[in-house]
Amino acid sequence: MADTQDFKCPRCGGKLEFDAASQQMVCPFCDATFDPETLRTASDEHTAGEAEQPLPAADAQWSGAGQSWSDGEDASMQSYICRSCGGEIISEATTAATSCPFCGNPVVLSGRVSGTLKPDYVIPFKQTKEQAIEAMKGFVKGKRFALQSFVRDNRLQEVKGIYVPFWLFDSDVYAAVRYDATKTRHWSDSDYNYVETSKYDVYRSGTMRFENIPVDGSKKMADDLMDSLEPFFFDEAVDFQTAYLSGFLADKYDVTMEESLPRANQRTQNSAKQALAHDVHGYDSLSLREETVKIFPGKAKYVLYPVWLLNTKHLGKTYTFAMNGQTGKFIGNVPVSKGRLAGLFSAVTVGVAAAVFAIGLLSGLF
Numbered sequence: 001m002a003d004t005q006d007f008k009c010p011r012c013g014g015k016l017e018f019d020a021a022s023q024q025m026v027c028p029f030c031d032a033t034f035d036p037e038t039l040r041t042a043s044d045e046h047t048a049g050e051a052e053q054p055l056p057a058a059d060a061q062w063s064g065a066g067q068s069w070s071d072g073e074d075a076s077m078q079s080y081i082c083r084s085c086g087g088e089i090i091s092e093a094t095t096a097a098t099s100c101p102f103c104g105n106p107v108v109l110s111g112r113v114s115g116t117l118k119p120d121y122v123i124p125f126k127q128t129k130e131q132a133i134e135a136m137k138g139f140v141k142g143k144r145f146a147l148q149s150f151v152r153d154n155r156l157q158e159v160k161g162i163y164v165p166f167w168l169f170d171s172d173v174y175a176a177v178r179y180d181a182t183k184t185r186h187w188s189d190s191d192y193n194y195v196e197t198s199k200y201d202v203y204r205s206g207t208m209r210f211e212n213i214p215v216d217g218s219k220k221m222a223d224d225l226m227d228s229l230e231p232f233f234f235d236e237a238v239d240f241q242t243a244y245l246s247g248f249l250a251d252k253y254d255v256t257m258e259e260s261l262p263r264a265n266q267r268t269q270n271s272a273k274q275a276l277a278h279d280v281h282g283y284d285s286l287s288l289r290e291e292t293v294k295i296f297p298g299k300a301k302y303v304l305y306p307v308w309l310l311n312t313k314h315l316g317k318t319y320t321f322a323m324n325g326q327t328g329k330f331i332g333n334v335p336v337s338k339g340r341l342a343g344l345f346s347a348v349t350v351g352v353a354a355a356v357f358a359i360g361l362l363s364g365l366f
Helices: 037-047 129-140 146-155 223-229 256-275 338-363
Strands: 018-019 024-026 079-081 088-092 095-099 106-108 153-188 193-216 249-251 285-314 317-324 330-332
Touching: 037 088, 079 106, 129 146, 129 153, 129 317, 129 330, 153 256, 193 223, 193 256, 193 285, 223 330, 256 285
Parallel strands: 153 249
Antiparallel strands: 018 024, 079 088, 095 106, 095 249, 153 193, 153 285, 285 317, 317 330
16 A cells, blocks of 8 residues: 655644645645745654554455456556545556545645656646636637537536646757748839849758757646647746645656657757748748758756646536646637627628629729
């Protein structure tokens, strides 16, 4: 049975949670607040002196319930004992923080964030659960062609704050590009119209340093979803402490640094080429002829980024929205009203027809 860690209020013994609004550990019972840094030593001493609680013995044997695990099937699930009530917590192998389903105690599964799996940094939540809910309401109402029954009747099913694992890559890059470019000049006289096209060989090269190129390390989180929530600002990251996980969900990575390298290199290459392209100005056309990008291995960091996930239900279908827990950037898809889109199409068609008719009338007058 693996170990868990929770954070108790030094004053009343209540269960502390990290509060995104105040950036403090807060006790909901006596309203005391504590800095996460000051709890580190006390928590370590408390954990070291506390023995693991055994599972309660059963008075009788039950038969016929459940099936045996097949070979390797149970490798993705592990069980833990809640230090608060003694209940058993079953979680996936990648879950690093959760809450007890019996007493609601927020717990950190300490074995998941120790040793080689311990993150280097964490960006604490700054946006609260209430802000995430209000952001979703504003987001949905702001969609002009959203299905009105969805705007009016959707039911919020679940809101959860989760720390998503990311790999951040630093590297030096040499890049060179060559373009075929043109400039076009037009003029005319009383007899002719002239067009002059000048052709150019454009070359740009340079060395660059890229820092904190992000690649999410969770297979559960879609890459396009995480890309859409960027940017996260690393200058607000702090040294990792398990206290920041209390009251939130957290996953450890299940995509290794080595597995993340191809995507990181692709993002770095694209950024390098864009940087050179932005340095080319004043041409009417630009066509890439050849390019060279060399990435020199640098440093990688393991970081947890804050994300709010919101699930809402409408007509039996679940819709998922997400918010950057640091900046408040909100994304998601809402069902579209086909009637409203048809009305827009009709309005555009009528407008174009009216314009064509007016041009015809004017042509007839002159």
